Amino acid sequence: MIPAVLPTYNRAPLTFERGEGAWLVSDDGRRYLDLGAGIAVNALGHANPQLTEALTAQAHKVWHLSNLYRIPEQERLAEMLVDRTFADTVFFTNSGTEAAELAVKMARKHWHDAGRPDRTRILTFEGAFHGRSSAAIAAAGSEKMTKGFGPLLPGFTQLAWGDHEALDRAIREPDVGAVMIEPIQGEGGIRPLPDVCLKGLRDLCDQTGVLMILDEVQCGMGRTGRLFAHEWAGVTPDIMMVAKGIGGGFPLGAVLATEKAAAAMTAGTHGSTYGGNPLACAVGAKVMEIVADDAFLSEVRRKGALFRQGLEGLVASHPNLFEGVRGSGLMLGLRCKVVPADVVKAGYAEGLLTVPAADNVVRLLPPLNIPDADIAEAVRRLDAAASALNAA
Incomplete structure (x- = not known):
């Protein structure tokens, strides 16, 4: 049974x-x-008194409003992230998987509105993990995650980890719109992408116009000793997925993006009932206040x-x-x-x-x-x- x-x-x-x-x-x-911290989620430990205080204070005010209205806690956290990162704008989700879904949609909508609706293909890498949704498993492409769940969402090409020649060929193909990669693979075995490779990837994206999407769901929010792992290489992405540690244990995720990458995501193109709720954002703001120091x-x-x-x-x-x-x-x-x-x-x-x-x-x-x-x-x-x- x-x-x-x-x-x-x-x-x-x-x-x-x-x-x-x-x-x-x-x-x-x-x-x-x-030594697991909820798989890199409890960034400030269990029952952290500062996070407990932030959550409790907000719980006595309002738990949920929906995104039909302005949410001051959401706006505050978004401003903190924008001030501390490459991003011009932020969309809040409840998880890393939801962030991956929006990152894919955002990249494809960017090219659609730019007059290149053919540039739908996204390059990903062997060993990647971007979540368990239909788009996320199609992006990773491993048999472990995809077996039995076909037909898979099309538009993803997986490249071998560290195969620079294959990447250089693939990224120049006319239908490629974005490349999605973790600066350090977590599920894939704590495999860091060398700084020189991340710099080289940024250069290739600049040469071809391909959008760089970074998945910092596990390696972000101070985990590597910088607020985000890509900072070690001195580069910036166009779109970035964040979750896990940003909520310190409370479900919270986000997509950070430049204005150019996000401009096509206008009213009605995406939404979330719970994403960016006051409870999550109150805790997230306290996490940012502590971790970004x-x-x-x-x-x-x-x-x-x-x-x-x-x-x-x-x-x-x-x-x-x-x-x-x-x-x-x-x-x-x-x-x-x-x-x-x-x-x-x-x-x-x-x-x-x-x-x-x-x-x-x-x-x-x-x-x-x-x-x-x-x-x-x-x-x-x-x-x-x-x-x-x-x-x-």
Whole structure:
């Protein structure tokens, strides 16, 4: 008999009743150090008092209005994002998947209104993950996500990761309107796109007029030690998808865009009942206030270097289990020589939560404000989990 909750997840046999900072407490009272942060969502940890205060204050005023009316909290957050980024305008969604849907629509509407309705094709890359909607799975193209869900939405071409010649050929084809890429692939195994490659891609887009869409749903909002990961390369996109950390745990996403890329999205071309609701935007504004601070981002970089140093030592101590460390800031991955699920499971026994990914990687995505002592404890527990695997 099918359960009441549709069984689309392979859930761990763990139930948590409360959390604080980087820690979760299960229903049997056991404490777990959370290095997943809800898959990079709880950017400021569990039960953050500043976010709780912002949410509670707004909850006593108004929860929902719909976008039939002006929403001051939405306007405030949009202005904060515009002031701190390349963007001229912002549309709020409830998730990264919804942001991906709008990014695709925006790129195609741009070319339609520019008199080139033929430029509908969007280039994407092997290993990508842009969500679970029909457009998002068609964009990623992997069999794991698309099998059984055909016919797929047309208009996407997947290129091999790192194949510069294939990219150079494809982007010059006359029907290509946009290229969509993650500066660091998350689900794909914490695979960073080198800065020189992102710069080269920006140059190709400038030469051909192709729009650059960046998916910073997982790697954005301070995760790498800059507000957005593309800032390391010194380039700017035309359109960018944001979600996860922007709400600090409250469902919130956004599409940021230049005026040129977004100008065709006029009244009636897109909408959302819940997107940009007062509760989400009140929390998002508080997250931005904290995370966009230069001193905070400097601390993320320092903590990331400290964590990486500990992980490099872990790899050196267990060369039969681990191959190396990937990533940037507090978006790190352990590439394994064993099945990542085994490492994750061994972590459960040590009171440690991690997240598996493709390419034999275990993701480590702790809250951005994780204390140094918790980083040291994380390395200690990872070492204990590795020792248990060796002994098994």
